[in-house]
Each structure stands twice: as C-alpha cells, then as structure tokens.
Amino acid sequence: MSFEEDTAVRWDDPVWRADLNPRWNVGNNPNGGYLLAVAVRAMLADAGREDPLSVTAHYLSPPVGGDVEIRTEVFKSGKTLANVSASVVQAGRERVRVVGVFGDLSDRRGPTRISARPPDIPPPDECASLLDLTRQAGRAVPEVMNRFDLRLPPDSPWGRPGEGDPFEITGWIRFNDGTQPSALSSVAFADAFPPTLLGALAAGWVPTIELTVHVRARPAPGWLLGTFKTRVLVDGLMEEDGELWDSDGRPVALSRQLAMVLGS
Amino acid sequence: MSFEEDTAVRWDDPVWRADLNPRWNVGNNPNGGYLLAVAVRAMLADAGREDPLSVTAHYLSPPVGGDVEIRTEVFKSGKTLANVSASVVQAGRERVRVVGVFGDLSDRRGPTRISARPPDIPPPDECASLLDLTRQAGRAVPEVMNRFDLRLPPDSPWGRPGEGDPFEITGWIRFNDGTQPSALSSVAFADAFPPTLLGALAAGWVPTIELTVHVRARPAPGWLLGTFKTRVLVDGLMEEDGELWDSDGRPVALSRQLAMVLGS
Numbered sequence: 020m021s022f023e024e025d026t027a028v029r030w031d032d033p034v035w036r037a038d039l040n041p042r043w044n045v046g047n048n049p050n051g052g053y054l055l056a057v058a059v060r061a062m063l064a065d066a067g068r069e070d071p072l073s074v075t076a077h078y079l080s081p082p083v084g085g086d087v088e089i090r091t092e093v094f095k096s097g098k099t100l101a102n103v104s105a106s107v108v109q110a111g112r113e114r115v116r117v118v119g120v121f122g123d124l125s126d127r128r129g130p131t132r133i134s135a136r137p138p139d140i141p142p143p144d145e146c147a148s149l150l151d152l153t154r155q156a157g158r159a160v161p162e163v164m165n166r167f168d169l170r171l172p173p174d175s176p177w178g179r180p181g182e183g184d185p186f187e188i189t190g191w192i193r194f195n196d197g198t199q200p201s202a203l204s205s206v207a208f209a210d211a212f213p214p215t216l217l218g219a220l221a222a223g224w225v226p227t228i229e230l231t232v233h234v235r236a237r238p239a240p241g242w243l244l245g246t247f248k249t250r251v252l253v254d255g256l257m258e259e260d261g262e263l264w265d266s267d268g269r270p271v272a273l274s275r276q277l278a279m280v281l282g283s
Numbered sequence: 284m285s286f287e288e289d290t291a292v293r294w295d296d297p298v299w300r301a302d303l304n305p306r307w308n309v310g311n312n313p314n315g316g317y318l319l320a321v322a323v324r325a326m327l328a329d330a331g332r333e334d335p336l337s338v339t340a341h342y343l344s345p346p347v348g349g350d351v352e353i354r355t356e357v358f359k360s361g362k363t364l365a366n367v368s369a370s371v372v373q374a375g376r377e378r379v380r381v382v383g384v385f386g387d388l389s390d391r392r393g394p395t396r397i398s399a400r401p402p403d404i405p406p407p408d409e410c411a412s413l414l415d416l417t418r419q420a421g422r423a424v425p426e427v428m429n430r431f432d433l434r435l436p437p438d439s440p441w442g443r444p445g446e447g448d449p450f451e452i453t454g455w456i457r458f459n460d461g462t463q464p465s466a467l468s469s470v471a472f473a474d475a476f477p478p479t480l481l482g483a484l485a486a487g488w489v490p491t492i493e494l495t496v497h498v499r500a501r502p503a504p505g506w507l508l509g510t511f512k513t514r515v516l517v518d519g520l521m522e523e524d525g526e527l528w529d530s531d532g533r534p535v536a537l538s539r540q541l542a543m544v545l546g547s
Contacts, residue, residue: 094343118382129543185399229339229495250398270515
C-alpha cells in the first residue's frame with residue numbers, strides 16, 4: 020500500500036469514488052492533506068491536466084475511513100489553465116469543498132527569480148525522528164504519522180519558541196515506504212507536519228478551516244525540507260505558512276492554512 | 284459615490300445583482316479586489332454573518348463595468364462559521380469563482396500572540412503619493428488608482444530590488460473619499476497595490492489567477508499599512524504575500540495571490 024494506491028479514485032457515473040484508508044487517520048478522521056490529495060486526483064482527471072497549481076480546501080465536517088464520493092465541476096477549461104471545484108461527500112453530507120486551478124508545470128515559460136532561501140538545518144541523519152520523539156515522550160502516535168519519515172533538528176525550537184519568535188516547525192520529510200514526492204503529494208506534505216503551536220499553548224485541538232497550497236515545481240526525488248510558521252494568532256485564529264523545498268534546493272510549494280485554536 | 288455604494292448588491296430572486304462601477308477599472312476591467320468585495324457582500328448577506336474570515340477568488344475571465352449577477356450557495360452553516368460559494372456571471376459567462384468562510388470577529392475568544400511586526404517606514408506625510416509619482420513618470424494612471432490615497436516611502440526599493448532581495452512594495456493606503464477601512468474592504472485593499480514586480484521585470488501584464496485573503500480583525504479608522512512581497516517566481520508563476528496593519532498597529536489581514544507573468 021502506498022500514497023498512490025490510497026489516493027486512487029474511480030469514476031462511477033456521475034461521480035468519482037474513493038476509499039479513504041484509515042492508515043492516514045488522526046484519531047478517527049483522515050488527515051486533511053490526505054483528503055485534499057484524494058480530491059485533487061479526481062480534479063486532475065476531470066481537468067485533463069498534469070499538475071495542481073493552486074488548490075484551496077474548506078474543511079466542513081470530518082469524514083471517517085471508507086467510501087466517499089467526489090462531485091466535480093470543471094468551471095473553466097482554457098488553453099493554459101483549467102479550474103475545477105470538488106465536493107467530498109460521505110453519508111450524504113459534504114465534508115470538504117475544494118477549488119483548484121490546474122496546468123502543466125513541465126511546459127511553462129517565464130522568468131524565474133527566487134529570493135527565498137531554504138531553512139538551514141542539519142542533514143536528515145543528524146536530525147531526530149518525530150516518531151521516536153513522540154514515543155519517547157509517551158505520547159500517542161497518530162496513525163498518519165507512520166506514513167511519513169519526519170526528522171527534526173536536535174535543537175528544534177518547536178513547541179518552545181522564545182519571546183517574539185514565531186511558532187515554527189522545520190524538518191525533513193518523505194514517505195516512509197519509499198514513494199518519491201510529486202506535485203500531487205506536495206499538497207499532502209503541506210499538511211503532514213504537526214501544528215506549529217502544538218506544545219506551545221495549552222491548545223486542545225487546532226482544526227484547519229481552510230488550506231491553500233501553491234505548487235511551483237515537480238519535486239526531485241529524495242527528501243523534502245519543510246518549514247511552517249505562525250506569526251499572527253488573534254483571538255484563536257491563526258495562519259500556518261509553509262514552504263516545501265526539494266533535494267535540489269528548489270522551492271516546490273507554498274502553503275497557508277487558516278486554523279482555529281479550540282480549548283483543551 | 285463610495286466603496287459602500289459601489290459594492291452594493293441587491294437580491295433579484297434567485298440571484299444577487301450588482302452594478303460594477305468603472306471607477307474601479309484598470310483599463311477596461313474592474314480591479315480584482317473590488318470584484319472580490321462585491322462578491323463578498325452577497326456572500327455575507329447569504330451567510331448571515333458579519334465578517335469574512337477567509338475568502339479565495341479564482342479569476343476566470345475579466346468582466347467589464349455594468350451589471351453582473353452573483354449566484355451564491357451556502358454549503359455549510361454552523362454555529363460559529365458559515366461557508367459560501369459564489370459565481371460572478373456577466374453575459375452568461377462566469378468571471379470569478381469565490382469560496383469563503385464567514386463569522387463574527389467581534390465575538391471571538393481564544394489566545395492572541397503576534398510575532399509579526401509591521402514594516403518600519405516613515406509616516407504618511409513623509410511619503411510620496413503613488414498618484415504623483417505615476418504622473419511625474421508620465422505613466423498612465425489606472426482609474427482605480429484614483430480611489431485610493433497610496434503613499435510610498437521616499438527610499439522605496441519598489442521596482443529596483445537588490446540582488447537577493449524579494450520584489451517588494453510597502454506603503455500607506457486609505458480610500459481617498461474618507462471612507463474608513465472595514466473587514467470587508469480589507470479584501471479590496473489586499474489587491475490595491477501595484478504588482479510587486481512592476482518595473483522590475485519587463486512584464487507586460489501580471490494577471491491574478493487566485494487570491495486568498497485571511498481577515499483577522501476589523502481595522503481601526505485611519506491609514507492601513509500594507510506590505511507585499513514576491514519571493515518565489517518560478518517559470519512565470521509567482522506569489523504576492525501581503526500583510527495589512529491598521530492605525531493601532533494591529534495585523535488586520537494576510538493575503539496571498541498566485542499570479543502569472545505574461546510577456547510584454
């Protein structure tokens with residue numbers, strides 16, 4: 020079983036269907052990035068395009084593992100870009116609404132200028148496994164965490180930022196079954212890190228309200244380097260701004276989610 | 284005539300209608316932030332909520348001034364939040380698709396922690412008017428630019444960033460008719476600055492593909508301080524990441540758009 024198989028969709032006229040695998044669960048509910056990737060598979064198929072360029076998910080009501088239907092609408096199909104909407108429905112109830120624009124990242128022409136720089140952390144071998152850290156701390160390991168090999172630097176300020184620092188988590192990530200990253204899976208990687216403020220505040224739960232991912236490039240094989248920051252938490256509403264860099268040092272994706280801190 | 288009047292919508296069962304005022308045009312087409320604000324007015328009314336928390340617009344085909352219909356769907360209405368989709372249609376063709384989540388920013392409880400800091404530029408009186416700068420440079424003034432009083436610092440690196448610097452524009456902004464900023468108009472302010480890379484590259488046109496704005500607070504009266512950066516331009520695809528701060532120094536909105544550089 021791999022990311023590819025677990026996100027498969029099949030056409031069952033007039034909808035797409037998928038079987039959400041509980042291997043991607045946090046508690047009883049599928050991880051939001053996995054859910055988004057499943058929807059994006061159906062959207063890409065309908066769009067007849069290779070790559071997601073920007074996708075926005077609104078999370079409405081968490082589904083459980085098992086069958087979902089995905090109702091799609093191509094609302095624009097142009098020469099370069101196609102725009103698609105999708106509703107992920109389970110038990111007659113809409114769970115996620117997605118809007119996305121799709122194209123072909125291998126066929127683009129235009130200027131390149133990158134002033135952003137990848138975060139500077141030690142190589143993966145000198146970092147600590149999040150799984151090991153979580154087990155050592157005696158904390159429960161969400162099932163989805165077993166799908167990823169996620170490494171944090173030994174001096175990671177995660178969970179204990181200094182005064183005036185953003186809440187931040189930075190680390191290496193890859194699938195733990197050897198599956199290589201792709202433009203599609205970058206939308207899942209954008210929601211695979213623990214919440215930036217987990218451990219920093221007595222937050223019981225930080226559900227994602229909305230997640231937008233821009234994909235700029237198909238990643239090279241190997242590790243992705245991810246960094247996620249929260250700079251503006253106001254009355255429990257916060258962003259998580261993410262960047263994903265590939266093993267060639269190229270920026271692959273930018274993400275931003277709106278999340279809400281609920282009491283513990 | 285004011286922002287309030289120019290964004291008014293009226294119910295004409297089963298759709299909303301608005302009259303796009305060409306005072307907000309860039310060339311023959313309404314500015315994207317203005318268009319978004321018109322759609323958001325209809326969405327707020329349908330949601331029965333006070334404030335936009337996150338709105339995402341996909342720009343499909345530019346309309347012209349005049350009548351548009353706005354077809355809305357409330358796809359979730361919960362205790363705290365409501366999610367709404369809207370299609371802005373003109374001459375039978377969809378022009379903009381918007382998805383948003385709405386709530387009440389005055390009624391929120393939860394932690395606040397802000398590590399972001401407003402940009403440090405001279406006060407508005409010591410800055411230069413963008414209108415004056417544009418006229419002095421002998422460049423055409425887009426009609427929408429007359430709706431705003433936008434001031435840039437005298438040493439603004441806009442249009443001529445150094446090696447390794449992001450493309451960036453920072454300045455003060457307010458409506459030029461004395462209308463005070465609001466949560467609604469913050470979505471228009473998020474698209475009111477000139478493109479970050481205007482003047483820096485020989486870009487003919489930088490159309491917005493997708494724009495997402497998070498609103499965190501209702502702004503205090505007075506100036507807004509806005510800063511917009513582009514750090515990852517790859518093969519003509521770029522983000523513009525924006526922040527808007529109010530006159531009390533509080534962060535009001537975060538924005539990100541995906542734009543595409545087209546040849547000149």
